[in-house]
Amino acid sequence: MGALTAFQPSASRPWDRRLAAHLLNRTGFGGLPDHIDQAVKWGLEPTVDHLVDFEKIEESFPAPKLPDPIDREELRTMRDLPEQERQMKRQELFRSHREAIEEMRGWWIRRMLATKRPLQEKLTLFWHGHFATSANDVKNSRHMFFQNEFLRKHCLGNFRDLVLGIARDPAMLEYLDNNTNRKQSPNENFARELMELFTMGLGHYTEQDVQEAARAFTGWTFRPGSDDFLFIAHQHDSGSKEFLGQTGNFDGADVVDIILKQPATAEFIGKKLFEFFVHENPGPEVVTEIAATLRSHDYELKPFLRQLFTSRLFYSAPAYRTQIKSPAQLAIGACRQLGMKINERALAVAMRGLGQDLLFPPNVKGWDVGEAWINTNTLLMRYNLAGFLLEGRLPGGPIANKPGREQRARRLLERAAPVHQLDQIVPAEMRTEPAPVVDLLVWRLLQTKLDAKAHAWLVEQATFVPAKERAVVVAHLIMSMPDYQLC
Amino acid sequence: MNEPIQTRREFLRSGLLFLAGSVTAPFFLTRTVWALDQKLANAGTRSIPGMPDDHILVVIQLGGGNDGLNTVVPHAMDEYARARTTLRVAKDSVLKLNDVIGLHPNLAKLKSLYDAGNLAVIQGVGYPNPDRSHFRSMDIWHTADPSSRTVTYGWLGRYLDNACPGCDPKSKRVNPMAGLNIGGWMPVALKSERGLSIALDNPESFRWMPLAGNDRDRKQTEETFEKLNRVVAKNLKDPQVARMDFLSRVAMNAQLSSDRVREIADKAKGNQSAYPTTGLARQLQQVARFIAGGMPTRLYYVSMGGFDTHANQRGQHERLLTEFAEAGEAFYKDLQGQGNAGKVLVLTFSEFGRRVAENASGGTDHGAAAPMFVFGGKVKGGIYGEHPRLDAGSLDRGDVKFHTDFRQVYATVLENWLGAKSQPILGAEFGKLKFV
Numbered sequence: 001m002g003a004l005t006a007f008q009p010s011a012s013r014p015w016d017r018r019l020a021a022h023l024l025n026r027t028g029f030g031g032l033p034d035h036i037d038q039a040v041k042w043g044l045e046p047t048v049d050h051l052v053d054f055e056k057i058e059e060s061f062p063a064p065k066l067p068d069p070i071d072r073e074e075l076r077t078m079r080d081l082p083e084q085e086r087q088m089k090r091q092e093l094f095r096s097h098r099e100a101i102e103e104m105r106g107w108w109i110r111r112m113l114a115t116k117r118p119l120q121e122k123l124t125l126f127w128h129g130h131f132a133t134s135a136n137d138v139k140n141s142r143h144m145f146f147q148n149e150f151l152r153k154h155c156l157g158n159f160r161d162l163v164l165g166i167a168r169d170p171a172m173l174e175y176l177d178n179n180t181n182r183k184q185s186p187n188e189n190f191a192r193e194l195m196e197l198f199t200m201g202l203g204h205y206t207e208q209d210v211q212e213a214a215r216a217f218t219g220w221t222f223r224p225g226s227d228d229f230l231f232i233a234h235q236h237d238s239g240s241k242e243f244l245g246q247t248g249n250f251d252g253a254d255v256v257d258i259i260l261k262q263p264a265t266a267e268f269i270g271k272k273l274f275e276f277f278v279h280e281n282p283g284p285e286v287v288t289e290i291a292a293t294l295r296s297h298d299y300e301l302k303p304f305l306r307q308l309f310t311s312r313l314f315y316s317a318p319a320y321r322t323q324i325k326s327p328a329q330l331a332i333g334a335c336r337q338l339g340m341k342i343n344e345r346a347l348a349v350a351m352r353g354l355g356q357d358l359l360f361p362p363n364v365k366g367w368d369v370g371e372a373w374i375n376t377n378t379l380l381m382r383y384n385l386a387g388f389l390l391e392g393r394l395p396g397g398p399i400a401n402k403p404g405r406e407q408r409a410r411r412l413l414e415r416a417a418p419v420h421q422l423d424q425i426v427p428a429e430m431r432t433e434p435a436p437v438v439d440l441l442v443w444r445l446l447q448t449k450l451d452a453k454a455h456a457w458l459v460e461q462a463t464f465v466p467a468k469e470r471a472v473v474v475a476h477l478i479m480s481m482p483d484y485q486l487c
Numbered sequence: 488m489n490e491p492i493q494t495r496r497e498f499l500r501s502g503l504l505f506l507a508g509s510v511t512a513p514f515f516l517t518r519t520v521w522a523l524d525q526k527l528a529n530a531g532t533r534s535i536p537g538m539p540d541d542h543i544l545v546v547i548q549l550g551g552g553n554d555g556l557n558t559v560v561p562h563a564m565d566e567y568a569r570a571r572t573t574l575r576v577a578k579d580s581v582l583k584l585n586d587v588i589g590l591h592p593n594l595a596k597l598k599s600l601y602d603a604g605n606l607a608v609i610q611g612v613g614y615p616n617p618d619r620s621h622f623r624s625m626d627i628w629h630t631a632d633p634s635s636r637t638v639t640y641g642w643l644g645r646y647l648d649n650a651c652p653g654c655d656p657k658s659k660r661v662n663p664m665a666g667l668n669i670g671g672w673m674p675v676a677l678k679s680e681r682g683l684s685i686a687l688d689n690p691e692s693f694r695w696m697p698l699a700g701n702d703r704d705r706k707q708t709e710e711t712f713e714k715l716n717r718v719v720a721k722n723l724k725d726p727q728v729a730r731m732d733f734l735s736r737v738a739m740n741a742q743l744s745s746d747r748v749r750e751i752a753d754k755a756k757g758n759q760s761a762y763p764t765t766g767l768a769r770q771l772q773q774v775a776r777f778i779a780g781g782m783p784t785r786l787y788y789v790s791m792g793g794f795d796t797h798a799n800q801r802g803q804h805e806r807l808l809t810e811f812a813e814a815g816e817a818f819y820k821d822l823q824g825q826g827n828a829g830k831v832l833v834l835t836f837s838e839f840g841r842r843v844a845e846n847a848s849g850g851t852d853h854g855a856a857a858p859m860f861v862f863g864g865k866v867k868g869g870i871y872g873e874h875p876r877l878d879a880g881s882l883d884r885g886d887v888k889f890h891t892d893f894r895q896v897y898a899t900v901l902e903n904w905l906g907a908k909s910q911p912i913l914g915a916e917f918g919k920l921k922f923v
Contacts, residue, residue: 322726376741377686395696482734
């Protein structure tokens with residue numbers, strides 16, 4: 001026991017810039033030097049309070065432009081159109097939603113870059129990966145947007161509200177086919193993933209439980225064209241069900257409540273949050289303690305995460321700089337550090353190349369994290385992201401021979417026109433000497449000390465370039481190191 | 488300007504690279520297969536331990552759900568003609584393989600492979616409880632696992648993990664290019680736990696890009712890359728050091744693969760067999776070059792899309808079949824010219840076939856079972872399995888029922904071509920076919 005006991009700064013492990021930087025990395029997309037200094041000044045607990053009580057911080061982002069919903073009248077008119085016109089209308093709708101999805105992806109990235117509530121966006125990203133829903137299958141951009149807003153709204157609320165809300169969310173209802181889950185022909189897709197991926201994990205329920213839970217969710221759907229949850233009573237199976245050892249006339253909400261009472265649920269979701277924020281593979285005693293803490297807070301996430309962010313383990317060696325940045329963490333963080341102005345849609349395409357296409361998780365399990373982010377191709381692409389941001393350069397030949405989608409992506413990247421602010425970040429008077437440039441950029445980009453040899457080597461490199469170009473060259477070299485992949 | 492180096496900026500940057508210090512090759516080479524045995528490194532495709540000599544597998548993925556019935560046409564079945572009122576292939580234009588079936592006329596180029604005894608047609612391939620979602624069904628083919636939705640590694644990746652050519656599972660030394668996807672993404676099928684596959688769009692983009700002016704000298708760029716990525720791991724129990732060591736190893740694998748890929752691509756540029764100018768042909772030409780160049784790669788993956796023909800299928804599908812057949816034949820001829828046709832087995836698949844009955848838009852909707860093609864110099868050509876029956880009682884919700892599980896085809900390839908035990912890879916024993 002004691003993993004979640006409070007971290008006590010000491011002479012050997014003081015609350016300093018390194019630990020403050022660590023906190024800002026894990027709870028957001030990385031702090032700039034000013035933020036880090038501010039956090040050091042405030043102290044650990046006030047900083048954590050500032051992060052988790054984010055609703056006190058004023059923030060507004062106008063919603064992206066979305067196609068209008070379709071009312072029943074319109075649907076009927078569409079249905080009566082001659083075949084060819086109907087096809088055209090359908091194509092037109094499809095295109096407008098696809099365009100809106102791309103716009104929305106850019107909008108979210110803009111938000112991640114500029115937010116004053118970093119934890120809110122970080123958690124929205126976490127829940128997007130947890131309740132993974134792909135715009136590949138959910139073509140309605142409105143549904144994708146409202147799901148994103150739902151996750152944002154509840155990201156630090158109660159886990160029960162999240163699960164119940166997602167069970168009534170049109171994007172999820174469509175993605176896991178619950179809109180075709182009817183009394184006469186139950187569809188188990190949602191019920192299965194609810195238990196396997198969203199709450200308990202494999203091994204804590206039977207096939208029978210899946211079937212019974214599916215019955216409880218029959219009739220949970222949405223009206224085509226509209227944005228709202230719809231319960232269709234005559235499609236709902238109101239008979240008695242036997243679920244996880246209990247018998248009753250359960251509906252979906254009852255099933256969720258029964259699931260939340262299972263010890264496996266607090267362990268599963270508590271461990272996943274711990275791994276996202278602290279470190280991978282916590283031992284069984286730690287998991288037990290996390291689960292107990294989460295249950296003691298009755299699945300309220302704010303007090304739970306507050307405790308996590310102030311805990312001893314959060315600042316321990318297994319946690320510090322051991323996380324492989326997700327593509328979002330890498331790309332958003334880099335853009336913030338370099339003060340980038342960049343077409344956000346292009347940045348989304350770059351992130352796709354790194355293996356994380358926002359709004360298009362690979363499957364209902366979400367993204368595999370940690371070392372799974374890295375393969376030979378994605379690592380080279382990560383290093384090339386630095387050259388792209390600093391000089392707009394990308395490897396690869398002419399775009400002519402590529403398939404359509406890749407061609408579009410490439411063109412977006414080539415027209416992205418990224419502009420960095422290294423000239424302001426590293427003032428001219430500092431650039432006359434190589435060492436201060438290296439020191440400043442190592443701190444800004446890595447927030448730690450490089451080992452002495454590597455540091456000396458960087459200084460040596462900086463010596464050979466003219467003062468004017470020192471900052472770009474040094475930043476490029478640092479960002480092409482394994483060190484930069486960690487936070 | 489006569490100066491060899493055009494700008495001061497470039498000069499200085501080149502100086503930077505030049506002075507970066509030379510890297511001692513043995514350090515990073517110790518972690519790669521080529522270091523195991525220099526002969527192995529030079530032998531190229533010839534001798535990889537744990538592998539039958541010379542055997543290469545090329546997978547062609549036809550994305551979107553290829554219409555099996557209009558690919559291998561059951562010209563003698565009345566139900567076919569009745570179900571395909573506008574889309575049916577005229578009986579007299581079918582390239583007949585026997586009294587029941589024949590190839591679509593646009594597959595003429597593949598028919599010549601069939602006639603030469605090098606192409607196998609496997610009929611009625613699918614799996615139980617067919618899923619009609621593109622994504623899900625594709626995932627099932629990639630993972631060879633119809634029941635779980637959480638399998639991370641593909642059937643080919645698991646093959647590499649289990650029977651990794653040239654490496655001992657306990658050792659950290661790996662051949663990072665045992666599998667290769669043409670295209671910048673990594674298909675699930677090739678994903679391996681130990682990172683034994685690479686993905687590349689083209690050899691030129693699979694490399695680290697230095698800042699402007701520095702790509703003139705490849706050697707210097709490479710040295711800088713190595714300098715940046717060399718991690719002298721001391722205490723692997725330190726979690727941070729362990730991460731750095733992992734990243735460093737992948738970086739070194741990337742570096743070596745990148746070098747190797749471009750070296751081989753350069754060397755094989757002279758190879759100018761006639762290929763059509765289509766996407767699939769371009770990919771297969773790349774594969775042929777790599778094979779000719781002796782790339783230490785056993786599994787290649789290429790793909791073409793567009794088979795999701797819900798509307799106005801006829802013209803589209805004809806074009807797709809032409810592209811497929813022409814590219815396949817050009818590739819095979821190229822391999823024959825190289826003397827490598829007998830070393831290569833080509834497997835083609837699509838995530839599902841299409842509904843027997845055509846729809847009201849001159850297209851077809853998602854279906855289930857469909858035929859597969861396998862070709863190569865050592866393939867026992869011919870027809871495997873009966874054409875599934877098309878009478879209403881024999882269909883599954885209007886779709887063709889499978890009689891051959893696709894994992895039987897995989898098992899056959901794994902055991903009889905790649906020389907691996909299929910059970911640990913596929914999770915069960917599947918009856919093998921006789922096409923190889």
